[in-house]
Amino acid sequence: MTWPDNGASAAARQQMAADLADGHWNDWIDAFSAIPRHVFVPCFYQQNAEGAWQPVTWGEPGYLEAVYSDEALTTQLDDHGVPTSSSSQPSVMLRMLDALDAEDGHRVLELGAGTGYNAALLAHRLGASDVTSIDIDYELVKAAVRHLEVVGLRPTVVVGDGAQGWPSRAPYDRVIATVGLHTIPQQLLQQAVPGAVIVVPLGYGIVRVTVTGPGHAVGRFLDTPAFFMARRSSGAPPQFDEAAQQPPTDSSVPPADLLGRLKFPASIALPGYNSCSWKDDEGNLEAVGVWTPDGSTATAHASGAVRQCGPQRLWDTVEHLARVFEGAPAREEFRVTITPTKQTVSYGDVGGASWDLPASP
Ligand SMILES: C[S@@+](CC[C@H](N)C(=O)[O-])C[C@H]1O[C@@H](n2cnc3c(N)ncnc32)[C@H](O)[C@@H]1O
DSSP states (O other): OOSOOOSHHHHHHHHHHHHHHTTOOOHHHHHHHHSOHHHHOSEEEEEOTTSOEEEEETTSTTHHHHHTSSOOEEEEEOTTSOEEEEEOOHHHHHHHHHHHTOOTTOOEEEEOOTTSHHHHHHHHHHOGGGEEEEESOHHHHHHHHHHHHHTTOOOEEEESOGGGOOGGGOOEEEEEEOSBBSSOOHHHHHTEEEEEEEEEEETTEEEEEEEEETTEEEEEEOSOOOOOOBOOOOOOOOOHHHHHTSOOEEOOSOHHHHHTTTHHHHHHHSTTOEEEEEEOTTSOEEEEEEEOTTSOEEEEETTSEEEEESSSOHHHHHHHHHHHOSSOOOGGGEEEEEOSSOEEEEESSTTSOEEEOOSOO
Protein backbone atom coordinates (compact mmCIF):
# COMPACT_ATOMS: atom_id res chain seq x y z
CA MET A 1 0.00 0.00 0.00
CA THR A 2 1.69 3.21 -1.11
CA TRP A 3 -1.10 5.62 -0.29
CA PRO A 4 -2.50 6.62 3.11
CA ASP A 5 -5.21 4.15 4.01
CA ASN A 6 -6.39 3.78 7.56
CA GLY A 7 -9.13 1.22 7.16
CA ALA A 8 -11.69 4.00 7.44
CA SER A 9 -10.87 5.11 3.90
CA ALA A 10 -11.22 1.55 2.57
CA ALA A 11 -14.56 1.16 4.32
CA ALA A 12 -15.75 4.55 3.06
CA ARG A 13 -14.72 3.66 -0.49
CA GLN A 14 -16.61 0.35 -0.39
CA GLN A 15 -19.66 2.11 1.01
CA MET A 16 -19.57 4.73 -1.75
CA ALA A 17 -19.30 1.99 -4.38
CA ALA A 18 -22.23 0.10 -2.85
CA ASP A 19 -24.32 3.29 -2.74
CA LEU A 20 -23.49 4.03 -6.38
CA ALA A 21 -24.33 0.44 -7.37
CA ASP A 22 -27.71 0.61 -5.65
CA GLY A 23 -28.00 -3.16 -6.16
CA HIS A 24 -26.69 -3.15 -9.76
CA TRP A 25 -23.00 -4.07 -9.58
CA ASN A 26 -21.06 -3.70 -12.83
CA ASP A 27 -17.48 -3.17 -14.06
CA TRP A 28 -17.61 0.55 -13.33
CA ILE A 29 -18.69 -0.09 -9.75
CA ASP A 30 -15.71 -2.46 -9.48
CA ALA A 31 -13.54 0.46 -10.59
CA PHE A 32 -15.09 2.82 -8.01
CA SER A 33 -14.49 0.25 -5.29
CA ALA A 34 -10.88 -0.32 -6.37
CA ILE A 35 -9.66 3.24 -7.04
CA PRO A 36 -9.03 5.37 -3.92
CA ARG A 37 -10.56 8.80 -4.68
CA HIS A 38 -8.63 10.32 -1.76
CA VAL A 39 -5.33 9.75 -3.60
CA PHE A 40 -6.65 11.94 -6.43
CA VAL A 41 -8.17 14.53 -4.09
CA PRO A 42 -5.56 15.01 -1.35
CA CYS A 43 -7.05 18.46 -0.76
CA PHE A 44 -10.32 20.11 -1.73
CA TYR A 45 -11.83 23.56 -1.07
CA GLN A 46 -15.02 24.22 0.81
CA GLN A 47 -16.80 27.56 1.28
CA ASN A 48 -17.44 28.68 4.84
CA ALA A 49 -20.51 30.63 5.97
CA GLU A 50 -18.91 33.89 4.78
CA GLY A 51 -18.23 32.40 1.34
CA ALA A 52 -14.44 32.18 1.85
CA TRP A 53 -12.78 29.06 0.48
CA GLN A 54 -11.03 26.80 3.03
CA PRO A 55 -8.76 23.88 2.13
CA VAL A 56 -9.63 20.50 3.65
CA THR A 57 -6.96 17.80 3.62
CA TRP A 58 -6.38 14.18 4.68
CA GLY A 59 -6.75 13.75 8.44
CA GLU A 60 -8.96 16.81 8.93
CA PRO A 61 -12.52 16.44 10.23
CA GLY A 62 -14.97 15.77 7.40
CA TYR A 63 -12.28 15.05 4.80
CA LEU A 64 -12.89 11.31 4.27
CA GLU A 65 -16.67 11.67 4.52
CA ALA A 66 -16.63 14.31 1.77
CA VAL A 67 -14.20 12.46 -0.48
CA TYR A 68 -16.33 9.33 -0.35
CA SER A 69 -19.67 11.12 -0.66
CA ASP A 70 -21.59 11.68 -3.88
CA GLU A 71 -20.36 15.27 -4.13
CA ALA A 72 -18.33 17.21 -6.66
CA LEU A 73 -15.25 18.61 -4.87
CA THR A 74 -13.49 21.81 -5.91
CA THR A 75 -9.78 21.07 -6.28
CA GLN A 76 -8.38 24.25 -7.83
CA LEU A 77 -9.19 27.97 -7.58
CA ASP A 78 -7.89 30.85 -9.67
CA ASP A 79 -6.50 34.08 -8.20
CA HIS A 80 -10.04 35.46 -7.89
CA GLY A 81 -11.32 32.42 -5.97
CA VAL A 82 -13.18 31.04 -9.00
CA PRO A 83 -13.11 27.21 -9.20
CA THR A 84 -11.08 26.01 -12.20
CA SER A 85 -10.96 22.28 -11.53
CA SER A 86 -12.94 19.77 -9.53
CA SER A 87 -13.43 16.08 -9.00
CA SER A 88 -16.87 15.54 -10.53
CA GLN A 89 -19.87 14.11 -8.70
CA PRO A 90 -19.36 10.30 -8.62
CA SER A 91 -22.96 9.41 -9.60
CA VAL A 92 -22.73 11.70 -12.65
CA MET A 93 -19.35 10.18 -13.54
CA LEU A 94 -20.92 6.71 -13.30
CA ARG A 95 -23.87 7.74 -15.48
CA MET A 96 -21.50 9.07 -18.13
CA LEU A 97 -19.22 6.02 -18.00
CA ASP A 98 -22.25 3.73 -18.32
CA ALA A 99 -23.48 5.77 -21.30
CA LEU A 100 -20.09 5.33 -22.96
CA ASP A 101 -20.76 1.59 -23.50
CA ALA A 102 -17.02 0.93 -23.51
CA GLU A 103 -15.78 -2.59 -24.12
CA ASP A 104 -12.43 -4.36 -23.78
CA GLY A 105 -10.04 -3.18 -26.47
CA HIS A 106 -11.71 0.21 -26.92
CA ARG A 107 -9.42 3.21 -27.14
CA VAL A 108 -10.78 6.14 -25.12
CA LEU A 109 -10.04 9.86 -25.13
CA GLU A 110 -11.03 11.89 -22.07
CA LEU A 111 -11.26 15.69 -22.17
CA GLY A 112 -10.59 17.29 -18.77
CA ALA A 113 -8.07 15.10 -16.89
CA GLY A 114 -8.38 17.22 -13.71
CA THR A 115 -7.26 15.12 -10.75
CA GLY A 116 -6.85 11.98 -12.90
CA TYR A 117 -9.60 10.12 -10.99
CA ASN A 118 -11.84 9.49 -14.01
CA ALA A 119 -8.79 8.52 -16.07
CA ALA A 120 -7.95 6.01 -13.32
CA LEU A 121 -11.46 4.51 -13.49
CA LEU A 122 -11.14 4.24 -17.27
CA ALA A 123 -7.64 2.74 -17.04
CA HIS A 124 -8.75 0.25 -14.37
CA ARG A 125 -11.63 -0.94 -16.56
CA LEU A 126 -10.03 -0.83 -20.03
CA GLY A 127 -6.27 -0.97 -19.43
CA ALA A 128 -4.03 2.09 -19.17
CA SER A 129 -2.56 1.70 -22.66
CA ASP A 130 -5.99 2.38 -24.23
CA VAL A 131 -6.66 5.58 -22.29
CA THR A 132 -5.62 9.11 -23.23
CA SER A 133 -6.64 12.07 -21.07
CA ILE A 134 -6.05 15.73 -21.83
CA ASP A 135 -6.19 18.88 -19.71
CA ILE A 136 -5.43 22.49 -20.58
CA ASP A 137 -3.57 23.04 -17.29
CA TYR A 138 0.04 21.82 -17.08
CA GLU A 139 0.12 21.80 -13.25
CA LEU A 140 -3.03 19.68 -13.12
CA VAL A 141 -1.61 17.21 -15.62
CA LYS A 142 1.59 16.89 -13.56
CA ALA A 143 -0.46 16.22 -10.41
CA ALA A 144 -2.80 13.78 -12.23
CA VAL A 145 0.18 11.75 -13.48
CA ARG A 146 1.57 11.67 -9.92
CA HIS A 147 -1.77 10.47 -8.50
CA LEU A 148 -2.08 7.81 -11.20
CA GLU A 149 1.43 6.55 -10.52
CA VAL A 150 0.62 6.16 -6.83
CA VAL A 151 -2.13 3.69 -7.73
CA GLY A 152 0.07 2.00 -10.34
CA LEU A 153 -1.72 3.22 -13.47
CA ARG A 154 0.00 4.88 -16.44
CA PRO A 155 -2.53 6.09 -19.01
CA THR A 156 -1.33 8.81 -21.40
CA VAL A 157 -2.07 12.22 -19.86
CA VAL A 158 -1.26 15.26 -21.98
CA VAL A 159 -1.52 19.05 -21.90
CA GLY A 160 -3.67 20.69 -24.56
CA ASP A 161 -7.05 22.10 -25.53
CA GLY A 162 -9.39 19.11 -25.45
CA ALA A 163 -11.55 20.70 -28.16
CA GLN A 164 -8.75 19.87 -30.60
CA GLY A 165 -8.70 16.22 -29.49
CA TRP A 166 -5.33 14.46 -29.49
CA PRO A 167 -4.68 13.27 -33.06
CA SER A 168 -1.45 11.39 -32.42
CA ARG A 169 -3.27 8.70 -30.36
CA ALA A 170 -6.34 8.56 -32.65
CA PRO A 171 -8.49 6.84 -33.74
CA TYR A 172 -10.70 6.56 -30.66
CA ASP A 173 -13.63 4.21 -30.11
CA ARG A 174 -14.98 6.30 -27.27
CA VAL A 175 -14.67 9.98 -26.30
CA ILE A 176 -15.80 11.36 -22.95
CA ALA A 177 -15.60 14.96 -21.78
CA THR A 178 -15.74 15.99 -18.14
CA VAL A 179 -15.54 19.66 -19.05
CA GLY A 180 -18.53 21.64 -20.36
CA LEU A 181 -18.58 22.35 -24.10
CA HIS A 182 -20.76 24.62 -26.28
CA THR A 183 -20.70 22.27 -29.24
CA ILE A 184 -19.21 18.88 -30.19
CA PRO A 185 -15.97 19.80 -31.96
CA GLN A 186 -15.59 18.32 -35.45
CA GLN A 187 -12.00 17.41 -34.49
CA LEU A 188 -13.40 14.82 -32.06
CA LEU A 189 -15.52 13.25 -34.81
CA GLN A 190 -12.58 13.25 -37.22
CA GLN A 191 -10.46 11.39 -34.64
CA ALA A 192 -13.19 8.78 -33.91
CA VAL A 193 -13.95 5.52 -35.71
CA PRO A 194 -17.37 5.00 -37.35
CA GLY A 195 -19.72 3.79 -34.62
CA ALA A 196 -17.73 5.58 -31.91
CA VAL A 197 -19.70 6.92 -28.97
CA ILE A 198 -19.07 10.46 -27.70
CA VAL A 199 -20.44 11.58 -24.31
CA VAL A 200 -20.13 15.28 -23.61
CA PRO A 201 -21.62 17.84 -21.17
CA LEU A 202 -23.48 20.51 -23.11
CA GLY A 203 -25.27 23.31 -21.25
CA TYR A 204 -27.15 21.88 -18.28
CA GLY A 205 -27.22 18.38 -19.77
CA ILE A 206 -25.11 15.53 -21.11
CA VAL A 207 -25.35 14.51 -24.73
CA ARG A 208 -24.50 11.06 -26.12
CA VAL A 209 -23.95 10.76 -29.87
CA THR A 210 -22.82 7.93 -32.15
CA VAL A 211 -20.53 8.69 -35.08
CA THR A 212 -22.34 7.62 -38.25
CA GLY A 213 -19.76 8.65 -40.86
CA PRO A 214 -16.97 11.18 -41.43
CA GLY A 215 -18.05 14.35 -39.61
CA HIS A 216 -21.55 12.96 -38.95
CA ALA A 217 -23.14 11.86 -35.67
CA VAL A 218 -26.61 11.52 -34.14
CA GLY A 219 -27.82 11.08 -30.59
CA ARG A 220 -29.77 12.60 -27.75
CA PHE A 221 -29.41 13.99 -24.24
CA LEU A 222 -29.33 11.73 -21.19
CA ASP A 223 -32.11 12.28 -18.66
CA THR A 224 -29.48 13.23 -16.04
CA PRO A 225 -29.25 16.89 -14.96
CA ALA A 226 -25.63 18.02 -14.83
CA PHE A 227 -23.49 21.09 -15.09
CA PHE A 228 -19.75 20.87 -15.65
CA MET A 229 -17.05 23.47 -15.31
CA ALA A 230 -16.85 25.20 -18.70
CA ARG A 231 -13.97 24.60 -21.08
CA ARG A 232 -11.39 27.31 -20.53
CA SER A 233 -11.54 29.77 -23.42
CA SER A 234 -11.81 33.52 -23.64
CA GLY A 235 -15.26 35.01 -23.36
CA ALA A 236 -16.57 38.50 -22.61
CA PRO A 237 -17.76 39.22 -19.07
CA PRO A 238 -21.40 40.31 -18.56
CA GLN A 239 -22.09 43.89 -19.69
CA PHE A 240 -24.47 44.88 -16.88
CA ASP A 241 -23.55 48.60 -16.98
CA GLU A 242 -24.29 48.81 -20.68
CA ALA A 243 -27.52 46.83 -20.27
CA ALA A 244 -28.65 49.20 -17.49
CA GLN A 245 -28.48 52.11 -19.96
CA GLN A 246 -30.88 50.49 -22.42
CA PRO A 247 -34.57 51.46 -22.49
CA PRO A 248 -36.65 48.79 -20.72
CA THR A 249 -39.16 46.58 -22.50
CA ASP A 250 -41.90 44.54 -20.84
CA SER A 251 -41.82 40.79 -20.42
CA SER A 252 -44.44 38.42 -19.09
CA VAL A 253 -41.88 35.65 -18.44
CA PRO A 254 -41.09 35.54 -14.70
CA PRO A 255 -37.31 35.80 -14.06
CA ALA A 256 -37.55 32.64 -11.90
CA ASP A 257 -38.37 30.63 -15.05
CA LEU A 258 -34.85 31.21 -16.35
CA LEU A 259 -33.37 29.62 -13.22
CA GLY A 260 -35.98 26.85 -13.15
CA ARG A 261 -38.02 25.29 -15.93
CA LEU A 262 -36.18 27.05 -18.78
CA LYS A 263 -32.64 26.57 -17.48
CA PHE A 264 -31.79 23.53 -19.61
CA PRO A 265 -33.36 24.71 -22.90
CA ALA A 266 -31.83 28.18 -22.43
CA SER A 267 -28.40 26.62 -21.98
CA ILE A 268 -28.85 24.88 -25.36
CA ALA A 269 -30.49 27.73 -27.27
CA LEU A 270 -27.90 30.21 -25.94
CA PRO A 271 -24.56 28.33 -26.09
CA GLY A 272 -22.10 29.46 -23.44
CA TYR A 273 -24.99 30.86 -21.39
CA ASN A 274 -24.26 32.11 -17.86
CA SER A 275 -26.78 33.40 -15.37
CA CYS A 276 -26.91 35.12 -12.00
CA SER A 277 -29.62 36.47 -9.74
CA TRP A 278 -30.23 39.31 -7.31
CA LYS A 279 -32.41 39.00 -4.20
CA ASP A 280 -34.06 41.66 -2.02
CA ASP A 281 -33.53 41.95 1.75
CA GLU A 282 -36.24 39.34 2.40
CA GLY A 283 -34.50 36.87 0.08
CA ASN A 284 -37.08 37.18 -2.71
CA LEU A 285 -35.83 36.99 -6.27
CA GLU A 286 -35.56 40.55 -7.57
CA ALA A 287 -33.91 40.08 -10.96
CA VAL A 288 -31.88 37.69 -13.09
CA GLY A 289 -28.99 38.36 -15.44
CA VAL A 290 -27.99 36.25 -18.42
CA TRP A 291 -24.97 36.63 -20.72
CA THR A 292 -23.08 34.75 -23.43
CA PRO A 293 -19.37 34.76 -24.41
CA ASP A 294 -19.98 37.32 -27.21
CA GLY A 295 -20.85 39.92 -24.54
CA SER A 296 -24.61 39.84 -25.13
CA THR A 297 -26.31 40.56 -21.81
CA ALA A 298 -29.88 40.80 -20.56
CA THR A 299 -31.40 41.55 -17.19
CA ALA A 300 -35.00 40.79 -16.26
CA HIS A 301 -36.61 42.36 -13.19
CA ALA A 302 -39.48 40.87 -11.19
CA SER A 303 -41.51 43.96 -12.23
CA GLY A 304 -41.35 42.67 -15.84
CA ALA A 305 -38.74 45.23 -17.03
CA VAL A 306 -36.12 43.76 -19.34
CA ARG A 307 -32.94 45.44 -20.59
CA GLN A 308 -30.73 43.92 -23.28
CA CYS A 309 -27.51 44.82 -25.07
CA GLY A 310 -24.97 43.19 -27.38
CA PRO A 311 -25.20 41.27 -30.64
CA GLN A 312 -27.92 38.85 -29.43
CA ARG A 313 -31.28 39.69 -27.82
CA LEU A 314 -30.96 36.99 -25.18
CA TRP A 315 -34.27 37.61 -23.43
CA ASP A 316 -36.12 37.38 -26.77
CA THR A 317 -34.83 33.79 -26.95
CA VAL A 318 -35.95 33.15 -23.36
CA GLU A 319 -39.44 34.44 -24.30
CA HIS A 320 -39.47 32.18 -27.34
CA LEU A 321 -38.57 29.19 -25.13
CA ALA A 322 -41.33 30.15 -22.70
CA ARG A 323 -43.83 29.96 -25.60
CA VAL A 324 -42.44 26.63 -26.92
CA PHE A 325 -42.45 24.83 -23.55
CA GLU A 326 -45.37 24.79 -21.14
CA GLY A 327 -43.35 23.29 -18.29
CA ALA A 328 -39.80 22.00 -17.89
CA PRO A 329 -39.05 19.84 -20.94
CA ALA A 330 -37.42 16.43 -20.39
CA ARG A 331 -33.78 16.43 -21.45
CA GLU A 332 -34.05 13.07 -23.17
CA GLU A 333 -36.56 14.54 -25.64
CA PHE A 334 -33.75 16.65 -27.17
CA ARG A 335 -31.99 15.09 -30.15
CA VAL A 336 -28.65 16.12 -31.64
CA THR A 337 -27.71 15.85 -35.32
CA ILE A 338 -24.19 16.67 -36.43
CA THR A 339 -22.96 17.12 -40.00
CA PRO A 340 -19.59 18.53 -41.11
CA THR A 341 -21.17 21.99 -41.45
CA LYS A 342 -23.97 22.13 -38.90
CA GLN A 343 -24.98 20.90 -35.43
CA THR A 344 -28.65 21.00 -34.54
CA VAL A 345 -30.52 20.25 -31.32
CA SER A 346 -34.19 19.46 -31.94
CA TYR A 347 -37.03 18.88 -29.55
CA GLY A 348 -39.79 16.32 -29.93
CA ASP A 349 -41.00 15.05 -33.28
CA VAL A 350 -39.60 16.00 -36.64
CA GLY A 351 -40.69 19.56 -37.37
CA GLY A 352 -40.54 20.56 -33.68
CA ALA A 353 -38.42 23.40 -32.30
CA SER A 354 -34.71 23.32 -33.09
CA TRP A 355 -31.58 25.29 -32.34
CA ASP A 356 -28.19 25.40 -34.03
CA LEU A 357 -25.06 24.99 -31.92
CA PRO A 358 -22.01 27.13 -32.76
CA ALA A 359 -19.97 25.90 -35.71
CA SER A 360 -16.69 26.07 -33.81
CA PRO A 361 -15.93 25.25 -30.18
C1 LIG B 1 -14.56 18.89 -13.81
S1 LIG B 1 -12.84 18.97 -14.10
C2 LIG B 1 -12.48 17.33 -14.68
C3 LIG B 1 -12.50 16.29 -13.62
C4 LIG B 1 -11.61 15.09 -13.92
N1 LIG B 1 -12.13 14.27 -15.00
C5 LIG B 1 -11.36 14.27 -12.68
O1 LIG B 1 -11.68 13.06 -12.66
O2 LIG B 1 -10.83 14.83 -11.72
C6 LIG B 1 -12.71 19.88 -15.60
C7 LIG B 1 -11.30 19.98 -16.11
O3 LIG B 1 -11.34 20.47 -17.43
C8 LIG B 1 -10.13 21.17 -17.64
N2 LIG B 1 -10.27 22.00 -18.84
C9 LIG B 1 -10.78 23.25 -18.95
N3 LIG B 1 -10.69 23.69 -20.22
C10 LIG B 1 -10.11 22.69 -20.93
C11 LIG B 1 -9.76 22.54 -22.29
N4 LIG B 1 -9.99 23.53 -23.17
N5 LIG B 1 -9.17 21.39 -22.66
C12 LIG B 1 -8.92 20.39 -21.76
N6 LIG B 1 -9.24 20.49 -20.46
C13 LIG B 1 -9.83 21.61 -20.05
C14 LIG B 1 -9.93 21.95 -16.35
O4 LIG B 1 -8.57 22.32 -16.19
C15 LIG B 1 -10.42 20.94 -15.33
O5 LIG B 1 -9.34 20.23 -14.79
